[in-house]
Amino acid sequence: MQSVDSYRDEILAAIAPLPPERVALADADGAVLAQDVTAAWPLPGFDNSAMDGYAVRAADVAGAAADSPVTLEVTGEAAAGDTAERSVAPGRCVRILTGALLPAGADAVVPVEWTDGGTTRVRITRPAEPGHAIRRAGGDARPGDLLLPAGTRLGAAQIGVLAAAGHGDVLARRRPRLTVIATGNELAPPGSPLVPGMIWDSNSYMLAAAARGLGCQVTRHPTLRDDPDAVLDALRRAAARADVLVTSGGVSMGGEHDVVKAALAALGSVTFRRVAMQPGMPQGFGLLGPSATPVFTLPGNPVSAFVSFTLFVTPAVRALQGLKGERAGRRTARLAGPVRSPEGKRSFLRAVLGPQDGQVTALTGQNSHQIAELARAQALIVVPEPVTGLPAGALVELIELP
Amino acid sequence: MQSVDSYRDEILAAIAPLPPERVALADADGAVLAQDVTAAWPLPGFDNSAMDGYAVRAADVAGAAADSPVTLEVTGEAAAGDTAERSVAPGRCVRILTGALLPAGADAVVPVEWTDGGTTRVRITRPAEPGHAIRRAGGDARPGDLLLPAGTRLGAAQIGVLAAAGHGDVLARRRPRLTVIATGNELAPPGSPLVPGMIWDSNSYMLAAAARGLGCQVTRHPTLRDDPDAVLDALRRAAARADVLVTSGGVSMGGEHDVVKAALAALGSVTFRRVAMQPGMPQGFGLLGPSATPVFTLPGNPVSAFVSFTLFVTPAVRALQGLKGERAGRRTARLAGPVRSPEGKRSFLRAVLGPQDGQVTALTGQNSHQIAELARAQALIVVPEPVTGLPAGALVELIELP
Numbered sequence: 043m044q045s046v047d048s049y050r051d052e053i054l055a056a057i058a059p060l061p062p063e064r065v066a067l068a069d070a071d072g073a074v075l076a077q078d079v080t081a082a083w084p085l086p087g088f089d090n091s092a093m094d095g096y097a098v099r100a101a102d103v104a105g106a107a108a109d110s111p112v113t114l115e116v117t118g119e120a121a122a123g124d125t126a127e128r129s130v131a132p133g134r135c136v137r138i139l140t141g142a143l144l145p146a147g148a149d150a151v152v153p154v155e156w157t158d159g160g161t162t163r164v165r166i167t168r169p170a171e172p173g174h175a176i177r178r179a180g181g182d183a184r185p186g187d188l189l190l191p192a193g194t195r196l197g198a199a200q201i202g203v204l205a206a207a208g209h210g211d212v213l214a215r216r217r218p219r220l221t222v223i224a225t226g227n228e229l230a231p232p233g234s235p236l237v238p239g240m241i242w243d244s245n246s247y248m249l250a251a252a253a254r255g256l257g258c259q260v261t262r263h264p265t266l267r268d269d270p271d272a273v274l275d276a277l278r279r280a281a282a283r284a285d286v287l288v289t290s291g292g293v294s295m296g297g298e299h300d301v302v303k304a305a306l307a308a309l310g311s312v313t314f315r316r317v318a319m320q321p322g323m324p325q326g327f328g329l330l331g332p333s334a335t336p337v338f339t340l341p342g343n344p345v346s347a348f349v350s351f352t353l354f355v356t357p358a359v360r361a362l363q364g365l366k367g368e369r370a371g372r373r374t375a376r377l378a379g380p381v382r383s384p385e386g387k388r389s390f391l392r393a394v395l396g397p398q399d400g401q402v403t404a405l406t407g408q409n410s411h412q413i414a415e416l417a418r419a420q421a422l423i424v425v426p427e428p429v430t431g432l433p434a435g436a437l438v439e440l441i442e443l444p
Numbered sequence: 445m446q447s448v449d450s451y452r453d454e455i456l457a458a459i460a461p462l463p464p465e466r467v468a469l470a471d472a473d474g475a476v477l478a479q480d481v482t483a484a485w486p487l488p489g490f491d492n493s494a495m496d497g498y499a500v501r502a503a504d505v506a507g508a509a510a511d512s513p514v515t516l517e518v519t520g521e522a523a524a525g526d527t528a529e530r531s532v533a534p535g536r537c538v539r540i541l542t543g544a545l546l547p548a549g550a551d552a553v554v555p556v557e558w559t560d561g562g563t564t565r566v567r568i569t570r571p572a573e574p575g576h577a578i579r580r581a582g583g584d585a586r587p588g589d590l591l592l593p594a595g596t597r598l599g600a601a602q603i604g605v606l607a608a609a610g611h612g613d614v615l616a617r618r619r620p621r622l623t624v625i626a627t628g629n630e631l632a633p634p635g636s637p638l639v640p641g642m643i644w645d646s647n648s649y650m651l652a653a654a655a656r657g658l659g660c661q662v663t664r665h666p667t668l669r670d671d672p673d674a675v676l677d678a679l680r681r682a683a684a685r686a687d688v689l690v691t692s693g694g695v696s697m698g699g700e701h702d703v704v705k706a707a708l709a710a711l712g713s714v715t716f717r718r719v720a721m722q723p724g725m726p727q728g729f730g731l732l733g734p735s736a737t738p739v740f741t742l743p744g745n746p747v748s749a750f751v752s753f754t755l756f757v758t759p760a761v762r763a764l765q766g767l768k769g770e771r772a773g774r775r776t777a778r779l780a781g782p783v784r785s786p787e788g789k790r791s792f793l794r795a796v797l798g799p800q801d802g803q804v805t806a807l808t809g810q811n812s813h814q815i816a817e818l819a820r821a822q823a824l825i826v827v828p829e830p831v832t833g834l835p836a837g838a839l840v841e842l843i844e845l846p
Binding site for chain 1: 591
């Protein structure tokens with residue numbers, strides 16, 4: 043059996059990051075920058091007003107006070123989006139609105155609250171220092187300043203600065219396209235009637251949701267029946283249109299009913315192995331087709347599929363975007379009660395946080411088909427390979443679930 | 445001026461949760477259950493095999509050992525998805541695959557690893573206790589068991605259990621439809637050429653990304669020019685198709701250029717106020733049109749818009765789905781250096797975590813137009829209203845940014 047860490051290392055060594063491409067800004071959240079983005083122009087692009095008020099020469103209002111107001115002639119109005127070039131002569135001013143281009147000659151903005159709000163002449167009752175309420179060109183960023191380094195995952199604020207700096211698109215690694223395919227003659231769509239022997243397909247819905255949670259663009263492929271030729275054909279077609287392919291089912295002991303293994307083993311590019319973990323022992327990984335699309339063949343038990351996705355597909359999706367290291371979410375807690383674990387396998391026990399702060403409680407149903415228990419879990423307790431049992435109070439590593 | 449807390453309370457009091465509706469399972473991740481979901485059938489639905497092997501009568505193999513194997517006649521094969529009703533007579537067995545319906549009469553499954561794998565006769569070298577490798581019907585959930593309580597936000601594992609329990613759709617509050625509209629004559633699309641006085645629109649892209657991050661279904665409306673009639677018409681149309689509407693710009697001091705305020709103030713259902721916060725003082729909120737769609741009129745400065753979205757739109761989106769309380773993400777840290785804050789306003793200072801564990805460092809650019817600084821921020825430092833300054837080492841509340 044292969045260790046969890048060795049298997050994950052093997053996967054990450056085989057994943058090539060997606061080629062950078064131009065991604066339109068409106069589609070870029072969740073993408074990862076493939077180059078440093080620097081400011082090409084100053085940000086803001088021009089001196090402008092931070093408030094509604096009057097653009098003045100500060101010297102003209104230096105003596106203004108409530109009991110000795112200064113009156114200036116208002117020669118015009120500058121609004122945001124107004125591109126006319128104005129100027130302020132001594133003794134005069136221009137009414138100005140937030141964001142408007144500062145007229146030539148003006149070196150301060152008197153807020154409207156310090157005035158009588160006049161339109162042809164304005165009485166000003168407080169002085170404004172030079173620079174008051176002015177946002178200088180380049181005050182946020184100067185040309186050449188690094189705005190965002192390569193490797194930045196784009197969230198809302200990063201999208202905002204790219205837009206503000208004029209980038210209609212960026213060179214980035216987009217959100218990966220991930221296709222999920224469940225296989226098995228036993229699978230029926232949820233909501234349809236069942237007879238004994240059949241079950242409702244849960245894995246394709248569950249894994250599609252998990253992949254969307256990672257930011258992937260997800261396709262849930264119709265469920266496939268146990269026909270190796272049809273399965274191989276469907277996987278090849280899906281691989282050509284996806285950045286990563288995830289199957290569930292058909293990978294256990296390898297008989298004719300293990301259709302995914304039967305379909306892919308002959309190609310040689312996808313290998314099957316037993317990984318020293320519980321749940322999730324039977325795993326397959328490789329690259330499929332001319333596109334060398336990474337394919338994960340997850341076990342069909344829903345809990346096994348979920349844990350395998352968390353441990354192996356999640357870091358692979360990050361690697362496709364050129365991201366290194368783990369997502370946050372690992373921490374430690376103390377066991378509220380004892381747990382058991384098979385020797386030689388790393389266990390991932392479904393658990394809830396509590397009952398006390400810093401504690402974690404393993405759920406009672408730890409079998410790999412017990413999805414009702416999984417749906418209650420907030421974390422996985424990690425029990426190392428050599429450990430067969432841990433007492434209440436033991437410190438354990440947790441993987442928090444999203 | 446209204447306090448941040450009072451304003452938020454006013455918003456939450458006005459938000460009615462979306463009406464529950466049937467949501468198809470494939471679209472249901474991110475939705476919030478509007479009713480308890482109980483198991484209608486046992487889960488699993490029938491006794492089935494947990495392994496590949498042979499379904500036997502345990503009594504028949506009780507004496508099996510490596511040096512005294514038991515040989516049984518194999519009378520058939522049961523695969524997953526096979527709905528034929530089989531039975532196992534004494535001295536006989538049925539080859540069985542993982543997930544297959546357990547034949548009548550069988551009370552244990554001998555794993556294939558304990559046998560010679562025979563197809564007509566099989567040699568078994570270890571005994572199997574009654575119940576071995578059998579998943580009993582109802583072992584995960586019994587009819588009537590609560591699977592998920594009302595108010596559960598559906599993630600991957602919850603989608604999985606709903607599917608496994610046969611739900612093709614659920615009664616839920618779906619992910620809200622949120623429309624973002626930026627207004628202003630000064631706005632040009634990122635990537636287009638600019639002249640002084642014009643800026644690239646960043647808010648609509650930024651807020652759309654923030655709303656997608658909350659799980660909303662987002663529409664980014666084309667930018668509107670400063671024409672109150674056209675703006676009102678566009679807002680009314682957008683409100684009819686959205687669960688929540690977010691505008692940016694046009695809400696400062698209230699002249700003719702403050703087009704959003706001009707368009708909405710006359711309706712009476714949207715009110716404008718100054719909130720005691722920095723950044724983000726000018727705020728408007730109300731209900732628009734026959735659909736009573738909540739509308740947030742955020743200030744046009746990008747940092748103000750971002751902080752306002754975080755403080756007010758985020759809890760409103762949660763309230764639309766019937767979720768109470770805050771998202772996780774508030775914690776405390778110690779200031780790495782001193783900070784200042786205006787008296788009487790709650791400040792939200794852009795900050796990075798560190799340099800040491802448990803510390804936070806305010807960024808240098810705290811003006812409300814400094815989006816380049818915002819894009820570097822990992823958290824907002826919250827400085828309470830009466831506080832005008834805090835020294836290095838002071839314990840502060842943080843809002844972590846996604």
